[in-house]
Amino acid sequence: MKNFLIPTTLKEDTIGAVKLAIYQAKETDCEIILMMLSEIPDTYSTSNFLRTMRVSLTNTQEEVLEICRHIVGNTGNCKIKIHNQYGISSPIFKRIINTFSVKLIILPHSYKQETKRIHDHLVQLAGNQRCPILHLGTEPSKDDFNKALYIENAQQNIHVKDVQQFISENFSFEIVSQTKNFDDNIEEFAPHLNEVISKNHIDLLVQTRKAEKIKFKKTKNETINDLFGLPVLSLYEELV
Incomplete structure (x- = not known):
């Protein structure tokens, strides 16, 4: 099984990343993990912590996610998983890669353009992992x-x-x-x-x-x- 990890903020180029992962799977079984990263809420209240941790998507993000699910759903060999991650560190990132048996990290170009520090932190942490990384370009990505x-x-x-x-x-x-x-x-x-x-x-x-x-x-x-x-x-x- 060749699994793929795609850190994303659900910009449009995430769709191209998913298509590329499906092609690279070469008809073997695979799982595509879309990982959305957020800061750990800064609060001491348990109820407020739980409310803050709820993932809220814009209409555009919902559309991108639905398209990705539809594309993967039409394959016979691939599955899609949404992983919401709160906070990131090198040990946590390594554990994510091992837990999901990730063979390739695909970084959409839009993700590397994000201005929040936590996204930049993930990109740098990815570089220190042993897993291969495919940095997608500014142009629409090819499948092969x-x-x-x-x-x-x-x-x-x-x-x-x-x-x-x-x-x-x-x-x-x-x-x-x-x-x-x-x-x-x-x-x-x-x-x-x-x-x-x-x-x-x-x-x-x-x-x-x-x-x-x-x-x-x-x-x-x-x-x-x-x-x-x-x-x-x-x-x-x-x-x-």
């Missing part, structure tokens, strides 16, 4: 990917063959090109990367990552995901 560009981390001695082997065992696309990481000066090398992407018909970027210290910033740095609009598959280095 064919050709990937591997962006090599020069500080880590990981061969592209090792990355491709892991991908072959878990996904259905291949790395057709690779380049070094230009994080320190990405804007200067953007034309070069655009040329590689266009020439090779790249529809997915692949990177490796390692655990990092959690930092809260007032402004968010532009990432490769933002700059090129393509989805990015992030693999924890120790898995590869």
